[in-house]
Amino acid sequence: MSRLQGKIAVITGGSSGIGLATARRFVEEGAYVYITGRRQSELDKAVKLIGRHVAAVQGDVQSLDDLDRIYAKVAKEKGKIDILVASSGFVEHQKLGEITTSHFDKTFGINARGLLFTVQKALPLIRDGGSIVLISSIAAFKGLPAHSTYSASKAAVRPPLNRIGRPEELAAAVLFLASEDSSYVAGADLVVDGGPERALRRFSPPV
Numbered sequence: 001m002s003r004l005q006g007k008i009a010v011i012t013g014g015s016s017g018i019g020l021a022t023a024r025r026f027v028e029e030g031a032y033v034y035i036t037g038r039r040q041s042e043l044d045k046a047v048k049l050i051g052r053h054v055a056a057v058q059g060d061v062q063s064l065d066d067l068d069r070i071y072a073k074v075a076k077e078k079g080k081i082d083i084l085v086a087s088s089g090f091v092e093h094q095k096l097g098e099i100t101t102s103h104f105d106k107t108f109g110i111n112a113r114g115l116l117f118t119v120q121k122a123l124p125l126i127r128d129g130g131s132i133v134l135i136s137s138i139a140a141f142k143g144l145p146a147h148s149t150y151s152a153s154k155a156a157v158r159p160p161l162n163r164i165g166r167p168e169e170l171a172a173a174v175l176f177l178a179s180e181d182s183s184y185v186a187g188a189d190l191v192v193d194g195g196p197e198r199a200l201r202r203f204s205p206p207v
């Protein structure tokens with residue numbers, strides 16, 4: 001399979017977990033992948049594991065200078081981004097009555113502020129028709145004990161597209177559900193509606 005042949009991808013948090021698994025899959029599908037994270041040691045391990053068509057750039061999504069440095073390297077070497085996956089994330093469990101300002105600032109600093117500037121600073125490099133994938137969480141929709149701040153930081157990153165969808169875009173979602181790629185998707189509603197803003201407008205009375 002080579003669904004991403006020749007594509008350039010940037011994956012923040014690409015040294016571990018979902019980001020690393022995504023990077024491995026993207027390379028299998030023909031992409032060249034830049035992975036980022038704070039710890040160089042973990043990035044080195046990930047590069048070794050992925051093995052080819054991968055470069056690591058150390059950086060913290062909370063630092064605008066780091067983001068500039070990451071994208072400057074991609075711009076110099078490849079000149080564009082086809083796919084941005086923002087997977088860096090932080091979770092720390094604190095009950096509502098025990099939430100501290102440092103817990104709040106760190107959670108929003110990485111999950112919301114960090115993600116916003118990760119996307120904003122990539123925009124000049126993202127080609128027309130490119131994809132931006134934000135890794136949110138079920139916690140954005142569902143209340144979980146001691147997840148108040150995390151849930152809010154994930155709910156903060158739901159974008160709208162503000163346009164009518166094309167039938168082919170719905171067909172692509174149907175194909176995904178019909179394929180092996182959705183083998184771990186069960187009992188879920190896949191909402192394909194261009195984002196929550198459009199849905200809200202549709203059901204809001206005129207003002």
Ligand SMILES: NC(=O)c1ccc[n+]([C@@H]2O[C@H](COP(=O)([O-])OP(=O)(O)OC[C@H]3O[C@@H](n4cnc5c(N)ncnc54)[C@H](OP(=O)(O)O)[C@@H]3O)[C@@H](O)[C@H]2O)c1
Pocket residue numbers: 012013014015016017018019036037038039040042059060061062086087088089090091110114135136137138
């Ligand atoms: N795992 C789950 O069950 C689950 C469920 C729902 C949603 N999610 C979301 O999915 C995403 C990935 O989760 P995961 O479990 O795969 O995470 P993970 O294994 O803990 O990996 C997190 C990655 O993000 C990097 N990272 C963390 N803070 C960063 C920062 N400030 N700047 C740059 N990179 C940073 C880490 O590297 P360094 O530490 O070296 O920086 C690492 O590469 C997160 O956004 C998470 O909230 C996960």
